[in-house]
Amino acid sequence: xxxxxxxxxxxxxxxxxxxxxxxxxxxxxxxxxxxxxxxxxxxxxxxxxxxxxxxxxxxxxxxxxxxxxxxxxxxxxxxxxxxxxxxxxxxxxxxxxxxxxxxxxxxxxxxxxxxxx
Amino acid sequence: xxxxxxxxxxxxxxxxxxxxxxxxxxxxxxxxxxxxxxxxxxxxxxxxxxxxxxxxxxxxxxxxxxxxxxxxxxxxxxxxxxxxxxxxxxxxxxxxxxxxxxxxxxxxx
Numbered sequence: 665x666x667x668x669x670x671x672x673x674x675x676x677x678x679x680x681x682x683x684x685x686x687x688x689x690x691x692x693x694x695x696x697x698x699x700x701x702x703x704x705x706x707x708x709x710x711x712x713x714x715x716x717x718x719x720x721x722x723x724x725x726x727x728x729x730x731x732x733x734x735x736x737x738x739x740x741x742x743x744x745x746x747x748x749x750x751x752x753x754x755x756x757x758x759x760x761x762x763x764x765x766x767x768x769x770x771x772x773x774x775x776x777x778x779x780x781x
Numbered sequence: 782x783x784x785x786x787x788x789x790x791x792x793x794x795x796x797x798x799x800x801x802x803x804x805x806x807x808x809x810x811x812x813x814x815x816x817x818x819x820x821x822x823x824x825x826x827x828x829x830x831x832x833x834x835x836x837x838x839x840x841x842x843x844x845x846x847x848x849x850x851x852x853x854x855x856x857x858x859x860x861x862x863x864x865x866x867x868x869x870x871x872x873x874x875x876x877x878x879x880x881x882x883x884x885x886x887x888x889x890x
Contacts, residue, residue, distance in 0.1 A: 709821075709827065709881045709884070711878070711880065723877050765832050766815040767829055767833070768819075768829060771828075772826065773826055
């Protein structure tokens with residue numbers, strides 16, 4: 665059974681940093697692109713970033729480019745999102761997702777990031 | 782990376798059919814056959830319902846179907862059931878990035 669479990673969310677002050685993790689199991693992690701998608705409270709889904717199977721290609725949404733970094737450790741079956749220079753508008757539930765045919769076929773339960781002083 | 786345009790709401794009675802539109806541009810919806818649709822119930826993670834415009838993942842009822850014409854994609858739900866009441870989001874490949882629609886709240890009357 666495919667499982668994705670996010671962790672690392674919490675309360676952080678504006679300008680601060682946070683690193684999210686996503687532990688994957690139930691599939692060959694190194695064979696799939698992986699993504700992060702976020703959802704602000706009461707709002708819609710927003711694509712954040714994606715990373716190729718071997719980590720050689722990474723793409724970001726305009727709102728996080730230059731501040732967030734996606735990475736992966738295939739030996740640990742883990743996906744990461746390093747978030748720097750956090751702003752109030754980054755407050756959201758962050759989901760990790762497995763990619764197949766440019767679609768997210770499995771999602772984690774999400775981890776809440778709150779940026780507030 | 783402008784969001785795709787979806788109607789904020791849609792509704793139908795049990796047993797009826799409803800169609801939700803998703804309008805983009807030639808740089809996303811119109812340029813690739815990589816449109817996906819997601820269903821999200823309150824407090825839950827999204828669930829993939831349609832990928833590559835019209836393909837259904839295993840386990841998704843055939844009441845759900847997808848199509849595309851030009852820069853507009855559509856999700857159709859036939860034989861509406863109470864459990865179909867949820868938020869629906871479209872997304873599209875946009876040339877290395879991905880863009881989502883603003884979401885449509887489907888109400889089963």
